[in-house]
Amino acid sequence: MLEISEGPNGEMVLAGRFDASQMEVAKGAFLRLTEGKTVDFAKLDYISSAGLGILLAAQKNLSDKGQGLKLIHVNGHIRDVFRLSGFDQIFDIA
Amino acid sequence: MTLFKINIAGRPPITIGPESPVVSVGRASTNDLTIIDDSLSRQHARLTLVDGVASVEDLGSMNGTQVNGHRITGRQTLKPGDVIRFGNVEATLSQDKSSKVVIEYQDSPDLPRSTIVMSAAMLRSGLLGPAAPGLDRWPRAMSVLQGLTLGLIRDVSAQQLLEDLVEKLFDFLEAEHGVVLLKDASGAVEPVVVHTRKGRASKEDIRLSHTLVEAALDRREAILMRDGGGDPALASRSLIISGVTTAIVTPLEAGGEVIGLLYFDAFLTRKPFDEDDLRLVTVLAHVAAAKIQNAKLAEEVQKKKVLEQEMAIARTIQQRLLPHNSPHEGAFQLFATLRSAKEVGGDLYDYFWDEKRLFFCIGDVSGKGVPAALVMALTKTLFRANAAFLDDPAQMMAAVNLRLYEETDPTMFVTAFCGFLNLETGRLVYSNAGHDRPLILRPGNPLRTLEAKPGLALGVFPKFNYPLQEELLAPGDSLVLYTDGVTEAVDPAMQLFGLARLEAAVDALAPMDPEGIVYALIEAVDGFAKDAPQADDITTLCIRYLGTKALLKSDGEGGTVSIGTFARNATSLVDIFGMVSGFITGNNLGETHRYLMEFVLEELFTNMVKYNPEGGGRISLELAIHGSELMILLSDPDCPSFDIRSDAPEVDPLQPLDSRKPGGLGIHLVKKMVDRIEYDHLDRVGTIRLFKKLE
Numbered sequence: 001m002l003e004i005s006e007g008p009n010g011e012m013v014l015a016g017r018f019d020a021s022q023m024e025v026a027k028g029a030f031l032r033l034t035e036g037k038t039v040d041f042a043k044l045d046y047i048s049s050a051g052l053g054i055l056l057a058a059q060k061n062l063s064d065k066g067q068g069l070k071l072i073h074v075n076g077h078i079r080d081v082f083r084l085s086g087f088d089q090i091f092d093i094a
Numbered sequence: 095m096t097l098f099k100i101n102i103a104g105r106p107p108i109t110i111g112p113e114s115p116v117v118s119v120g121r122a123s124t125n126d127l128t129i130i131d132d133s134l135s136r137q138h139a140r141l142t143l144v145d146g147v148a149s150v151e152d153l154g155s156m157n158g159t160q161v162n163g164h165r166i167t168g169r170q171t172l173k174p175g176d177v178i179r180f181g182n183v184e185a186t187l188s189q190d191k192s193s194k195v196v197i198e199y200q201d202s203p204d205l206p207r208s209t210i211v212m213s214a215a216m217l218r219s220g221l222l223g224p225a226a227p228g229l230d231r232w233p234r235a236m237s238v239l240q241g242l243t244l245g246l247i248r249d250v251s252a253q254q255l256l257e258d259l260v261e262k263l264f265d266f267l268e269a270e271h272g273v274v275l276l277k278d279a280s281g282a283v284e285p286v287v288v289h290t291r292k293g294r295a296s297k298e299d300i301r302l303s304h305t306l307v308e309a310a311l312d313r314r315e316a317i318l319m320r321d322g323g324g325d326p327a328l329a330s331r332s333l334i335i336s337g338v339t340t341a342i343v344t345p346l347e348a349g350g351e352v353i354g355l356l357y358f359d360a361f362l363t364r365k366p367f368d369e370d371d372l373r374l375v376t377v378l379a380h381v382a383a384a385k386i387q388n389a390k391l392a393e394e395v396q397k398k399k400v401l402e403q404e405m406a407i408a409r410t411i412q413q414r415l416l417p418h419n420s421p422h423e424g425a426f427q428l429f430a431t432l433r434s435a436k437e438v439g440g441d442l443y444d445y446f447w448d449e450k451r452l453f454f455c456i457g458d459v460s461g462k463g464v465p466a467a468l469v470m471a472l473t474k475t476l477f478r479a480n481a482a483f484l485d486d487p488a489q490m491m492a493a494v495n496l497r498l499y500e501e502t503d504p505t506m507f508v509t510a511f512c513g514f515l516n517l518e519t520g521r522l523v524y525s526n527a528g529h530d531r532p533l534i535l536r537p538g539n540p541l542r543t544l545e546a547k548p549g550l551a552l553g554v555f556p557k558f559n560y561p562l563q564e565e566l567l568a569p570g571d572s573l574v575l576y577t578d579g580v581t582e583a584v585d586p587a588m589q590l591f592g593l594a595r596l597e598a599a600v601d602a603l604a605p606m607d608p609e610g611i612v613y614a615l616i617e618a619v620d621g622f623a624k625d626a627p628q629a630d631d632i633t634t635l636c637i638r639y640l641g642t643k644a645l646l647k648s649d650g651e652g653g654t655v656s657i658g659t660f661a662r663n664a665t666s667l668v669d670i671f672g673m674v675s676g677f678i679t680g681n682n683l684g685e686t687h688r689y690l691m692e693f694v695l696e697e698l699f700t701n702m703v704k705y706n707p708e709g710g711g712r713i714s715l716e717l718a719i720h721g722s723e724l725m726i727l728l729s730d731p732d733c734p735s736f737d738i739r740s741d742a743p744e745v746d747p748l749q750p751l752d753s754r755k756p757g758g759l760g761i762h763l764v765k766k767m768v769d770r771i772e773y774d775h776l777d778r779v780g781t782i783r784l785f786k787k788l789e
């Protein structure tokens with residue numbers, strides 16, 4: 001399950017698993033974004049290429065407006081995936 | 095016909111004869127002769143009649159059995175007059191002389207001069223003129239007729255009718271002997287009614303002249319012998335011996351066939367029989383013969399009906415011996431049918447399973463019908479009994495073989511195939527006893543025959559080392575077992591269905607479930623046989639191994655293995671992650687490996703579903719630790735070749751955001767995450783193995 005909620009400072013908080021079975025939930029949240037957003041990965045256990053694809057699409061949308069996603073608290077395994085895919089080059093990872 | 099009677103004071107005698115050649119004696123009510131006396135055991139003794147010789151044996155009774163004062167051990171031959179003592183109860187054996195008839199062959203072919211020979215047919219038709227009975231006898235003749243009319247109309251047995259007929263005529267004729275001979279199925283004549291004058295039961299056999307018998311049976315002549323004793327040219331010396339001087343013999347004819355004869359005789363002390371007597375006996379014989387024929391037919395119809403009912407019950411019982419639950423959940427699917435050529439048959443199958451293993455067997459008893467059905471029931475029971483404590487199919491064959499050898503007729507044998515399928519690993523261990531080798535269907539692969547050494551049919555030799563073999567079934571594999579009723583089904587031109595047609599019929603069926611495979615096979619056989627009658631029992635049993643969805647551990651040579659098969663859709667991911675969780679827990683692996691396995695499986699499985707949605711069969715996965723390496727295997731049984739090492743597009747991780755596309759990212763990451771990838775594609779089965787060193 002992927003749970004998406006809003007944090008105390010207006011950031012988007014992800015919890016659980018961001019995999020191919022959670023596409024509908026994730027699309028609803030990410031593709032509606034019209035301005036830059038901070039996304040908290042602290043409680044996210046897992047992301048697959050399906051999740052990466054959603055993040056990529058959102059980032060592309062926002063970059064047209066000169067904005068983007070800021071990813072915070074990205075843990076070990078997910079950080080590895082970002083590095084291996086070169087996503088660490090196109091996202092602002094705190 | 096030899097009959098003995100056991101006579102016990104105060105009770106009716108019990109007959110030992112061809113109809114009841116074995117008479118059991120004891121206190122239990124199930125005995126033929128129940129004697130309620132404390133000195134008898136429940137099963138005390140047994141009297142038997144073999145080839146006209148009566149004998150008695152003690153069945154291990156407490157107080158024993160004596161013959162003429164001597165306690166017997168083993169079987170003791172008896173003769174008339176012997177005194178038998180069962181415990182304290184005394185019985186005497188007598189021979190029933192009254193029913194013994196000897197047909198004398200030594201008489202000359204000429205009949206006495208005073209003999210009148212007439213055609214029975216003419217007598218009946220009345221062409222020989224009206225009867226001229228004495229006025230005093232005519233009413234009595236009418237009363238005989240009336241007495242018999244009821245019997246002729248009522249539904250009495252043929253035997254009862256003949257007894258009534260002889261008894262009434264016997265009185266009317268004031269005869270000495272009255273006999274009915276009937277031809278049996280083989281054409282030999284057999285006395286069925288023998289009547290003698292009360293109080294004068296001769297100890298001699300009743301002797302019928304062969305000449306008289308032949309005249310009635312072969313020439314259909316009715317014969318009246320007035321005074322055989324007074325004729326110097328007397329044909330039948332045997333008549334002299336028994337003092338008979340006057341006799342009537344007339345054939346029993348029905349449906350144009352002579353079915354027997356009626357015979358009456360008397361001593362000289364009575365006036366000789368006359369033509370009216372002959373006429374009456376002949377006419378009654380004719381009517382009685384028709385009735386006998388009808389009664390016989392009715393009895394046969396009734397017997398056949400009873401037999402049919404019994405066979406129908408037997409068929410139901412036999413069908414109930416077989417399991418019919420067709421499991422299709424969990425790690426395997428199974429479907430079986432058995433169609434007997436007759437009401438009951440000699441084919442068998444059985445199966446049962448628990449969480450870890452499936453036992454199954456199929457067999458074919460030599461011969462058909464009831465004898466084969468009895469051995470079938472025994473064989474099935476033996477397999478079931480032994481499977482409870484044996485898990486080696488070769489040992490099981492040996493055990494069943496020994497019991498069958500000991501307990502069945504030496505000419506009976508059973509071909510059989512049995513096996514245990516490990517539901518966790520797909521490892522099939524099996525043994526063959528002269529049965530047709532099963533076929534293996536693997537999606538995307540050509541049909542093949544399971545390598546099975548022939549073995550020896552069960553029940554032939556007491557000691558035989560049955561082969562033990564094994565095979566690893568992959569998830570999706572189907573095993574098809576059958577009996578030779580399939581391959582030996584014939585079409586109207588007597589051509590055999592044969593193995594080639596069988597293989598052709600099931601070759602394309604790999605993606606079907608067992609029920610579909612079995613029915614398609616039966617349909618192929620029936621389509622081939624057309625109207626030709628089914629000659630042998632047709633049995634088919636099909637098992638499809640699916641593997642298990644949940645974690646299953648086995649400590650095989652390669653280490654810890656977990657295997658599962660999954661439906662070709664995205665919702666299977668939940669089950670796949672469940673399998674990974676179990677593997678992680680069972681092998682004390684950390685989150686790094688969990689992430690790796692989940693990621694690799696999701697990416698590759700999702701791709702298989704996305705790019706090959708129409709492929710047949712389930713996708714199988716295997717997680718294993720081989721030495722210091724973790725192995726992840728995915729196998730699609732029906733797919734085009736796609737080797738991610740060379741066929742997947744490269745993704746440049748350094749390209750700018752604008753030119754990035756989501757496609758190919760997953761495969762790119764999988765390739766980066768693992769140490770080594772192997773791929774093979776053979777007959778549409780694509781298998782990818784990914785290896786990662788364990789730290």
